[in-house]
Amino acid sequence: MRRMSGRTRDPLLSALISALDAQRVQTGDGARRLYSRDASVIRGGRVGVVCFPETTEEVSACVVAALAHGRDFVARGAGTGLAGGAVPCDEPVMVVLTRMDRILEVDVSRRLAWVEPGVVNLDLSRHLSGTGLHFAPDPSSQQSCTIGGNVANNSGGPHCLLYGVTSAHVLAVEVVLPDGEVVVLGEEEGDSVGYDLRGAFVGGEGTLGIATRICVRLTEDPPDVATLLLDFMSVGAAAETVSAIIAAGMIPAALEMMDQRVVEAVEPFVNAGYPTDAAAVLIVELDGQPSGVADEIRQIKELARVHGARSVRVAAEEGERERIWKGRKSAFGAIAVIKPDYYLNDTVIPRTKLAEVVQRIYEIVEEQDLIVMNVFHAGDGNLHPLLLFDAREAGVMERVLAAGEEIVRVSVAAGGVLSGEHGIGLEKKRFMSLQFSPADLEAQQRLRSAFDPVGRANPAKVLPTGASCGHVTSLGRLPDGAWV
Amino acid sequence: MNVPGPLGLSGDSLAACVQCGLCLPHCPTYRVTGDESRSPRGRISLMAAAELDGAPMDDEWLEAMSTCVQCLGCETACPSGVPFEELITTTREVMSSDRPAPLRLRLGLRLLGRPRLLHWGVRTLAVLQRLGLVPRSGLFPARLPLGGGQRRSTPGGDVLLFTGCVMDACQPEIHDAVVDVLVAGGRSVERTGEAVGCCGALHGHAGLRGEAMRRAEAVMAALPGDRPILVDSAGCGAALKRYGGLLGTPAAVAFAERVFDVHEWLAANAELLPEPSGLVGQPIVVQDPCHLRHAQGVHGAVREVVGPYATLVELDDEGLCCGAGGAFQMLEPELAGGVRERKLASIGRAFERSGARTVISANPGCAMYLAAAGVEVRHPMEIVAEALEDRHGR
Numbered sequence A: 001m002r003r004m005s006g007r008t009r010d011p012l013l014s015a016l017i018s019a020l021d022a023q024r025v026q027t028g029d030g031a032r033r034l035y036s037r038d039a040s041v042i043r044g045g046r047v048g049v050v051c052f053p054e055t056t057e058e059v060s061a062c063v064v065a066a067l068a069h070g071r072d073f074v075a076r077g078a079g080t081g082l083a084g085g086a087v088p089c090d091e092p093v094m095v096v097l098t099r100m101d102r103i104l105e106v107d108v109s110r111r112l113a114w115v116e117p118g119v120v121n122l123d124l125s126r127h128l129s130g131t132g133l134h135f136a137p138d139p140s141s142q143q144s145c146t147i148g149g150n151v152a153n154n155s156g157g158p159h160c161l162l163y164g165v166t167s168a169h170v171l172a173v174e175v176v177l178p179d180g181e182v183v184v185l186g187e188e189e190g191d192s193v194g195y196d197l198r199g200a201f202v203g204g205e206g207t208l209g210i211a212t213r214i215c216v217r218l219t220e221d222p223p224d225v226a227t228l229l230l231d232f233m234s235v236g237a238a239a240e241t242v243s244a245i246i247a248a249g250m251i252p253a254a255l256e257m258m259d260q261r262v263v264e265a266v267e268p269f270v271n272a273g274y275p276t277d278a279a280a281v282l283i284v285e286l287d288g289q290p291s292g293v294a295d296e297i298r299q300i301k302e303l304a305r306v307h308g309a310r311s312v313r314v315a316a317e318e319g320e321r322e323r324i325w326k327g328r329k330s331a332f333g334a335i336a337v338i339k340p341d342y343y344l345n346d347t348v349i350p351r352t353k354l355a356e357v358v359q360r361i362y363e364i365v366e367e368q369d370l371i372v373m374n375v376f377h378a379g380d381g382n383l384h385p386l387l388l389f390d391a392r393e394a395g396v397m398e399r400v401l402a403a404g405e406e407i408v409r410v411s412v413a414a415g416g417v418l419s420g421e422h423g424i425g426l427e428k429k430r431f432m433s434l435q436f437s438p439a440d441l442e443a444q445q446r447l448r449s450a451f452d453p454v455g456r457a458n459p460a461k462v463l464p465t466g467a468s469c470g471h472v473t474s475l476g477r478l479p480d481g482a483w484v
Numbered sequence B: 001m002n003v004p005g006p007l008g009l010s011g012d013s014l015a016a017c018v019q020c021g022l023c024l025p026h027c028p029t030y031r032v033t034g035d036e037s038r039s040p041r042g043r044i045s046l047m048a049a050a051e052l053d054g055a056p057m058d059d060e061w062l063e064a065m066s067t068c069v070q071c072l073g074c075e076t077a078c079p080s081g082v083p084f085e086e087l088i089t090t091t092r093e094v095m096s097s098d099r100p101a102p103l104r105l106r107l108g109l110r111l112l113g114r115p116r117l118l119h120w121g122v123r124t125l126a127v128l129q130r131l132g133l134v135p136r137s138g139l140f141p142a143r144l145p146l147g148g149g150q151r152r153s154t155p156g157g158d159v160l161l162f163t164g165c166v167m168d169a170c171q172p173e174i175h176d177a178v179v180d181v182l183v184a185g186g187r188s189v190e191r192t193g194e195a196v197g198c199c200g201a202l203h204g205h206a207g208l209r210g211e212a213m214r215r216a217e218a219v220m221a222a223l224p225g226d227r228p229i230l231v232d233s234a235g236c237g238a239a240l241k242r243y244g245g246l247l248g249t250p251a252a253v254a255f256a257e258r259v260f261d262v263h264e265w266l267a268a269n270a271e272l273l274p275e276p277s278g279l280v281g282q283p284i285v286v287q288d289p290c291h292l293r294h295a296q297g298v299h300g301a302v303r304e305v306v307g308p309y310a311t312l313v314e315l316d317d318e319g320l321c322c323g324a325g326g327a328f329q330m331l332e333p334e335l336a337g338g339v340r341e342r343k344l345a346s347i348g349r350a351f352e353r354s355g356a357r358t359v360i361s362a363n364p365g366c367a368m369y370l371a372a373a374g375v376e377v378r379h380p381m382e383i384v385a386e387a388l389e390d391r392h393g394r
Ligand SMILES: Cc1cc2nc3c(=O)[nH]c(=O)nc-3n(C[C@H](O)[C@H](O)[C@H](O)COP(=O)(O)OP(=O)(O)OC[C@H]3O[C@@H](n4cnc5c(N)ncnc54)[C@H](O)[C@@H]3O)c2cc1C
Pocket: A038, A039, A074, A075, A076, A077, A078, A079, A080, A081, A082, A084, A085, A086, A097, A117, A138, A139, A140, A141, A144, A145, A146, A147, A148, A149, A150, A151, A152, A153, A154, A155, A156, A157, A158, A205, A206, A207, A209, A210, A211, A212, A329, A332, A333, A421, A422, A425, A458, B020, B021, B022
């Protein structure tokens, strides 16, 4: 790690260096550049200072130093966020939590674990292998993203259809509040007395404070798991099958759809044997007691047949299951084989409207002369249309933005919501008023002010009030500071 | 399409990175530091900054590049097909033409091209080691050989065994094990020996393209014909297989096609391996060298070849680098040490799970670096050779 000169005249830097050490406080051009972006195409401003605290006390010291010197602060995990939540605006202190990556305690009998916020999601489940327990939220980025980031975004994943999103798996959180004070919200067991502040904090996107220790609920591994791959000649038929499965009273552990472009992009990378000539495939995962699973496999095969599936493949062994899932989880990354840039939407619509809205998305994209890949959590109607483009093409950003807006409008008009799981961040805050009335937004602002009266914690995010910064633009290919 | 920047990188290769971050956990230096500038995504982004935005290639920038182990874990992990090897190799070449490599490294690399001198040096070191005058590091095995070993070679044999430089001098017993197994399978083996010498892998790693090309030409000239060239060091194998790309001539492409990792070749010629007479001894943990898993993609062959003779145990870190990285351990000892700590922890967990006490590694660099931390490491072919010996009741 690069060393900052130990002596500096900047009082903020001196304060940070004396709280941490010179190596863990960075202000180089490179560091400021790298920490000014996440996995989204949102470009905001520049980071002021990048800090790598290793303890709760150090996090608190970073927050206090930022406040004392009139700076904002932004928490950051692995930077895999897709809504620009960790993108800085006004030279804030960036508090990077990746070095706080210890699993502090696993209590198998009470099915809970205390972890630091920088623990990588998949590392926790790996660590638990052999205990018969796992951490259920499994965003497709789970190999990289941090549990702190999951908590902040209340992230979901394929298996959250049955098990619920992150907030159902967080029992308590130790938080450095925006004034530097350390509190624990929630309880290891039982409901906390009074308001559920833990519930308020989860999904706060770093605007309510910084999580420094998290007590997560662990879920029992299912006794039996089956993964099915259904293949269809039309997206509509696949969508109808999804509705039929839910209507039949089944809640699969996961129910995912990928269209032909996605399948074509990931198959060469994972060799899972996906049918690249299918218009759409569904991945259905069933778990539970072996007899129940076998029964559900039969029912799904029958529903698939009725709705015109070309074939149903049941993964024969663990390796085959893993390859099928790897394909699904690589989808966002694999798009560069088609175009170098993507803009990902994340809206939720009623399941019954799936076929109709997806069809409408293809039309919108066609009208803007763009390419779309559809890969999404079909079971809970959470769409992820990926608009593909090459930012080096003149005028393409306007078309991307126009298509993106139209998709959000169509989703909300169909009775859906703005964001399924990626958060609002910088990206979606301009759409908040589509979904919320002024009174709703005012109430949310009051909650935020109760946590952060001076407005230093990741400001300019989530709520459409206050200063604005950040625009959807291409990463990397525009000079810094150029806002499109 | 090459962009007219200071590094001469391909614009399409840079654009292939969509910044998703799926490579982060597969990067050993990011794992240890948690720092984007020590990650594939960060390094690519910094390359693009210098190339496209005219960002300064200052000390901070250079350090981000020079701390890359070049393990290629990121290339395997990237769903977007970013050609990281191409990007970092080109970047390193530009760096080494601007700033000479450290003197120690240059002297060491020169020695590799002079097998006689190397052998002499190793024997001297071996004596010093026995006198207790050499501290244990990862650079040499704990007990270097004093003399010649068995050195069985059949000139004009069916296959060539590429004996390399360091390994021939330091660990001749591994070559012996390979010869034993191949001979038991009815093949005669010619060792390439001192006349051929070093493959140039470490030179290429250090960005010394000119020297790597000269070594490649010398190796090719010394090994004409069409016999298969088997390699038991993953690092050398990866370098030899890349001669086509390095020299860009049809002869080099044809040469590279003759090169096989010894496990890869045996897995394809499994009938040469004798029927196993049951599993031997304790379970064994498999460590995949990056140059086998990420650079050659033939780590499965080790399992196919050794599997019938021993119970194999997998590590839980998806082929994360061990930190040795050729000369990396010498140039970045602190970072390399941190990376090794993670590998040791993973090995520890595998030992605990399975009761294994031994690790196999198909690359001498990894083997020595892990052995220097007190792990018992063998070459996979030694395990097979011993299984054969046992059945012959020797
Ligand atoms: C390929 C890919 C696939 C994805 N798939 C999914 C998916 O299936 N489901 C899904 O929900 N998301 C998905 N995402 C989005 C993203 O991975 C998640 O939002 C993830 O939870 C972010 O974690 P992170 O550690 O990267 O956080 P970051 O991106 O670093 O930060 C995200 C937000 O959390 C805040 N934050 C981070 N750490 C803390 C902390 N300790 N305390 C307070 N605030 C904090 C930041 O300020 C920011 O607002 C995907 C992303 C990618 C690139």
